[in-house]
Amino acid sequence: MDIRPLTKEFAVSPQIDAAHIREIAGAGFHSILCNRPDGEELGQPEFEAIEAAARAEGLEVRCVPITSGMITPEALAAFDQALTELPKPILAYCRSGTRCTMLWAAVEHGRREDDEIIARAGKAGYDVAPLVRQMQAR
Template sequence: MDLRKITEDFSVSPQITPEDVPAIAEAGFRAVLCNRPDGEEFGQTPYDAVADAARAAGLEVRCVPFSSGQLTQGVVEEFQTALAEMPRPVLAYCRTGTRCTMIWSLVKYDDLGADEVLRATSDAGYDMSGLVAQLDRRA
């Protein structure tokens, strides 16, 4: 399991399994947020299996799935709502963690600004410079 802290309240990870959930709970996470659609890859652990294990461990769980190139304003708003409502800290997962980091950057850009988004994501090993440059141009 590769947990990468973006902030004190939000971390990302590549795909998790039900067997990972006890360690996630022991690490202090209170919620799991899935950003990966089922069936994206052969052999992928289904969301329901992770969700059942997370609930059994006392964690809140939600799914806001989207595929690369399929990010809509509705998905961004749903992700933002999930972050606002879920107990913290939250662990979000997708195939590699990049998708979770990208949508977090979109949601937090206006509040934190470019420099803080880039610092937080870079420290976690993700390059969001292209996305932030696009967001900077929009402003």
């Protein structure tokens, strides 16, 4: 498992599978947020299997599938709603964790200082500076 915390209440990870769920629950997470559409890659675990394993461990689960590079205002709103509604801490996953981190940075823009967003993502191994600069230019 490669869990990368962005805050005390939110962490990201590359793709998980049902075998990871017990470890995720044991790490103290209360929710799992999938940001990857099923069938994006050959051999990718289906969300349904992860959901069943997570629910068996008492975790809340939600899927807000985002096609890589196609973040829409509706997708951001659904992601933000999931962050608000799901019990914390939340582990979000996608193929590499980058998409989840970009979504987090986009919804946190205006709530946190941009330098903090960039630093938190950077500490987790993700570069969101270009996205933040793009949002600043708007």
